[in-house]
Amino acid sequence: MxxxxxxxxxxxxxxxxxxxxxxxxxxxxxxxxxxxxxxxxGNPIAVLYPKFSTKFDFTTTLALQGFQFTLDLLKQLPASNAFFNDCGLIQLAFGAREQARQQAILHNERLITLQHLDPKLAGDRAGITLTIGGLYLPQAGWVQPVxxxxxxxxxxxxxxxxxxxxxxxxxxxxxxxxxxxxxxxxxxxxxxxxxxxxxxxxxxxxxxxxTSVRGQINFFAQNEVSKNVKSIICSNHFLSPALDGAHSIGTTYAPNDLNPNISAADTRENMHALRKISPEIYENLDMNSIQTRVAWRSQTxxxxxxxxxxxxxxxxxxxxxxxxxxxxxxxxxxxxxxxxxxxxxxxxxxxxxxxxxxxxxxxxxxxxxxxxxxxxxxxxxxxxxxxxxxxxxxxxx
Ligand SMILES: Cc1cc2nc3c(=O)[nH]c(=O)nc-3n(C[C@H](O)[C@H](O)[C@H](O)COP(=O)(O)OP(=O)(O)OC[C@H]3O[C@@H](n4cnc5c(N)ncnc54)[C@H](O)[C@@H]3O)c2cc1C
CATH class of the missing domain: 3.50.50.60 (FAD/NAD(P)-binding domain)
Incomplete structure (x- = not known):
């Protein structure tokens, strides 16, 4: 061929x-x-994160192997440190269900390096005060997909x-x-x-x-508190460190929603997620700096x-x-x-x-x-x- x-x-x-x-x-x-x-x-930042289920099923296997494959691929590409940052990721343990999932994952020795962090250590890794801890993935990070x-x-x-x-x-x-x-x-x-x-x-x-799955992501200008964020921080949304002075917070998930317009309700959902992750960053937010992007995932x-x-x-x-x-x-x-x-x-x-x-x-x-x-x-x-x-x-x- x-x-x-x-x-x-x-x-x-x-x-x-x-x-x-x-x-x-x-x-x-x-x-x-x-x-x-x-x-x-086309999003400015995408998270490289193998989120897996507690069962060692096909999606988990693919997440782990695909994650490692992308990391290796990035190493092969010239000057990839200009568009990839392995800053680590904290998955916060909000709620009993997520806490149970994290416990089960921690005890699965086939998975990649994971550390359980209490709120103080999680905050040290994140660079900001956090009220709850969670799982830390040191190899995870972000990439600029474009x-x-x-x-x-x-x-x-x-x-x-x-x-x-x-x-x-x-x-x-x-x-x-x-x-x-x-x-x-x-x-x-x-x-x-x-x-x-x-x-x-x-x-x-x-x-x-x-199936098309609509996702809305928001961006906001870094402020005095948020400029210290140094890892990706996830709840069921994610907050990124600032890139070129702006953070990403997202994303919404709406199957079969083909509306291309910006949704105020979706922006509220993302901002609510930001407040839950860090009330301090939310209080210092410049509302006029908020920008939005809409795109569609393709889901089987x-x-x-x-x-x-x-x-x-x-x-x-x-x-x-x-x-x-x-x-x-x-x-x-x-x-x-x-x-x-x-x-x-x-x-x-x-x-x-x-x-x-x-x-x-x-x-x-x-x-x-x-x-x-x-x-x-x-x-x-x-x-x-x-x-x-x-x-x-x-x-x-
Ligand atoms: C809001 C949001 C946030 C996300 N966050 C993350 C994340 O943090 N981490 C992560 O891993 N993934 C994330 N994803 C998912 C990830 O972005 C997608 O899985 C991935 O970009 C899909 O890539 P793709 O090449 O299949 O599709 P696309 O990037 O959509 O590429 C398809 C391309 O095909 C072109 N095309 C279509 N039809 C034709 C045609 N007939 N002729 C020529 N060209 C054509 C389109 O113009 C387009 O450029 C996110 C997705 C969304 C929507």
Whole structure:
């Protein structure tokens, strides 16, 4: 394989393009906006944080492996300390449920380094007074997603084409063609669909299940108290240290809400979260400095991303395989892949999924185990619908 088209210039598209280019594949990345990372990947700061459940399930495994993968990737990129800061993160133990979760997590030796901090120690790490303690993750931190996306696409084998809205994907002979709104036709051996909530615009993604989840984030100017914040501080929202004089506080979570307007109620929710984390910062807040950004996560029903090769939906429905069919017998769309559905954790899940796809294409060892890779197959929903759950769960066995 020598050429690929990647559709979408957020973290999923940029990290997939990078993983392919690193293997010598020439990539054309198509982005509909005038520049990369203007949608979900466009927040000034994103937290790198593997929040996990008490069960050692697939989402926890992916969070841990993806977190480590993104940290390693950042180390490979030149001058990444300009857009990544491993300042640590405190997850405050608000409420009995969160306290129980933290106790259970602390006793799981398979998880990464976690420390329990009392309010005094938590405040020392955070740089401000805190009334409750919680879990401290020293390796966690923040990244500037826009700069990260640009750094990934600066690879010599990646050619970014902006203001190009991909409309249709077709296979002609042994080659894939992507047509955009300006009647450009791009050709390559491989296409990777990385356009988040819009993947369903392509007929090959008909059976994929994905939901838009609106998120509003607010920013406020640093003040005398807040300027001391030196770690990320989380409740069910997060407060960042100041970057270029502004803190981020967020975010709201509203499935199926497509309203692009700023919501006063959402700003109130974020400010309420700020007051709960630090009444002192809230009291010193300059209300006139508050700014807002709205974007949409792409969420799958099982909270696992969509990463891997697509199956032909029509063929699968017309000729459903027997329960004991082998993955190799399925009607794969050779050369057509998806990297999407990253929910609230794209900075730690999209890069490892990009690596997974590049590894599948180049027949390299996968960055995850086979069971985890199967759980992310973009065609799993159709296989399950056809009663082939076992097969869906063992595509790479
Ligand atoms: C408010 C908010 C806060 C978040 N905070 C965090 C956080 O702290 N940490 C974290 O890890 N994650 C966070 N997330 C989640 C994270 O931002 C996403 O998971 C991630 O950005 C998704 O990346 P993506 O590349 O899949 O999608 P996007 O960044 O949305 O990229 C998709 C791209 O495809 C382009 N596109 C779409 N259709 C076409 C087409 N037909 N042709 C060409 N281009 C097309 C779009 O223009 C866009 O640039 C947050 C999300 C939100 C909304």
């Amino acid at each position: 020598t050429s690929a088209i990647v559709i979408g210039g957020g973290i999923a598209g940029c990290s997939t393009a990078y993983a392919l280019a690193k293997r010598g594949i020439a990539v054309t990345l198509i982005e509909r906006h005038r520049t990369l990372a203007l949608e979900a990947s 700069v990260l996306c640009k750094a990934l696409c600066s690879h010599a084998l990646i050619n970014v084409t902006t203001l190009s809205n991909a409309l249709k994907i077709e296979k002609r002979a042994n080659e894939w063609q992507v047509f955009d709104s300006k009647s450009n036709g791009f050709r390559a051996d491989i296409v990777v669909i990385c356009n988040a909530n819009d993947i369903k615009q392509f007929k090959q993604c008909d059976s994929v299940k994905i 029903p099982d909270y696992m991303p969509l990463a891997g090769q697509l199956l032909n939906d029509n063929d699968l429905r017309k000729n459903p395989p027997r329960y004991n069919a082998k993955p190799a017998d399925l009607p794969w769309l050779q050369g057509l892949y998806v990297n999407a559905g990253h929910g609230s954790k794209g900075m730690i899940t999209a890069p490892i999924c990009g690596e997974l796809i590049a590894s599948l294409i180049c027949k390299n060892a996968l960055p995850t185990d086979d069971k985890l890779a199967s759980r992310m197959s973009p065609s799993r929903f159709l296989l399950r619908e056809l009663g082939l759950k076992q097969l869906a769960n063992s595509i790479f066995d």
